Amino acid sequence: MAITALRPGPDTASQAVEPASPVAHFGADEPLMMDAGVALAPWQVAYQTTGTLNAERTNAVLVCHALTGDQHVAHPHPVTAKPGWWETMVGPGKPVDTDRYFVICANVVGSCMGTTGPASINPANGHPYGLDFPLVTIRDMVRGQAMLLDRLGIRDLFLCIGGSMGGMQVLQWAASYPDRVFAAMPIATGARHSAQNIAFHEVGRQAVMADPAWHGGRYLDVGTRPAKGLAVARMGAHITYLSEPALHRKFGRRFQDRDAPTFSFDADFQIESYLRHQGISFVERFDANAYLYLTRAMDYFDLAADHGGVLANAFRGTPTRFCVMSFTSDWLFPTPDSRAIVHALNAAAARVAFVEVESDKGHDAFLLDEPAMFAAARGFIAAAARERGL
């Protein structure tokens, strides 16, 4: 591993660019009604589909992406050229089998990979929205996805699946549109963001906003980018996606390209070099304001608060069958968060399976090669498919 200083390279990402994926445009007569009290119009959703919708339109799967994810779930990423972010889970012969199911993945509202967000042009003044973009909630994201499905002529989802912020969307889908979701699989997530998670997000936002190149959110107008602040935010967040055992196994206290400390502030330890690389590569593909908006959306998420303080109320009478999954070493969304969801689903008399996967890979385990996760997903999806007559 080479030494990488925290000096982000040239701007290789074009924010708010038209992505290499289909876009659904919604005009002035089709606003997105947002929780902030704003009717967003016009607006658009960038999405990807894989597989074939059957004649009965009963085999649609919505994959919901996490904080910094996008619609490129099973295709190479157009900016980074890396594999799709969930090719281990979604693809031909994979648990979400694109030979059998019609898979849709849409960039969430507030993000920056083609769906309308703070980097998009504000039609009111011809400039990027910046902080004039209304705050986004998980429910707004789901509303936008529902409008996309309507546009695609898809009423019912066979399956709604996602991890982390994607899992929040899955829960919100089940709560907002119970009769449109046959099966739901929220992974490594929670029905609300914890104080500690809000705290980590707030540090990341302050890192971005402390960067003078942020310019009060108007950096696209000014022609700068808060690359250093965003890189610091990403570095800090990245630690929370891993686990101490994983970091110890992967890096330990190993020095970088030598056997002894340099007695300097260079990236002496491999973990330092790794983190700097994470920070730098992130700013090349992500918009800083979008990061602020999406972290805020996660912070605001509290499904119980939206239902009189009782989480079970979000799911009363639901026809959806659930598979809730957590990972033993995930300390961002630890197993008790999933257990609270399962308890509420049980209290609501819902059908729910709970799988806690033994893993030392931390929160990111849901994105990695976890055979137990794939086995559970295969079993749950196969059983649901039989019930659905697929």
Added chain:
Amino acid sequence: MAITALRPGPDTASQAVEPASPVAHFGADEPLMMDAGVALAPWQVAYQTTGTLNAERTNAVLVCHALTGDQHVAHPHPVTAKPGWWETMVGPGKPVDTDRYFVICANVVGSCMGTTGPASINPANGHPYGLDFPLVTIRDMVRGQAMLLDRLGIRDLFLCIGGSMGGMQVLQWAASYPDRVFAAMPIATGARHSAQNIAFHEVGRQAVMADPAWHGGRYLDVGTRPAKGLAVARMGAHITYLSEPALHRKFGRRFQDRDAPTFSFDADFQIESYLRHQGISFVERFDANAYLYLTRAMDYFDLAADHGGVLANAFRGTPTRFCVMSFTSDWLFPTPDSRAIVHALNAAAARVAFVEVESDKGHDAFLLDEPAMFAAARGFIAAAARERGL
């Protein structure tokens, strides 16, 4: 709690100021021989003493401070006017009883409360050292403390005690000067810094160094201060000093001065306001470069590596009696870190007691009101005093 934006106030701290405490000056003929290969001279140590040294000089206690601590352990802080940082543990009638013991606490080398550090004037050019200051290790800090004790005419410590980075110094004292330490109490610490802890420190350093006001470490010459970067670093670090249960109990998801979100990036949640306050108040009392140096010293600490990779080798034949203490909810230095120390001490045939205190307060528990900690400290210190004939 009032809303506090992350806009640090005027510079109320004068870095490298002569503190309201005695200072031991060491001249050109008394250099501090540092692990980085530098002979630091002239240099100085600022310290505080409380209590009376007995005629036999056998009742001296060295209290070692943590990362952002200082010599003001049992006196009000001259900058913040807050109580000494360990008045719960050190004072008349307290476990470290200043009616019985002569307590010394010295600002560590590399810090900024009167002991020589990166904010001190470099005699070679008349400017503040900045990054020209040699990297500091825990062993350097301990060497400096030993020179201070020599200066004070104190050969033997009855007790060496400290938490976190202070606990690292306690371990280093026992390893470097076993015949000078009668009893040692390392609390909430480890014999080496974990990959995750290095990672968190690295994010904090990058936050400081990303601040343009840091000016490559020459901010004192330029007349600026990287206040925003340092505040972000402190905010992130502060999360690691607490625990998820403590944050949940103290803040939960409670909103700030209202019942609903503002749909803005204001400090909506109490935890956000609290963190911003932590960041702001820290920059008023601490030098940014000192923060870089001391975090680096902790990262470099690896007592086993200094002894052929076997931690027990650091303590073979030690006459010191130890009390090792951890806290159940401390995830920065979790109990397994303490257990590794205890195993090594047992392997070295040392006398060691191990106390794991049940607490939900996280790493900071050692600074707080923890009756079980005080009870264990009283018992351990009383038994050692009897043996010492005090």
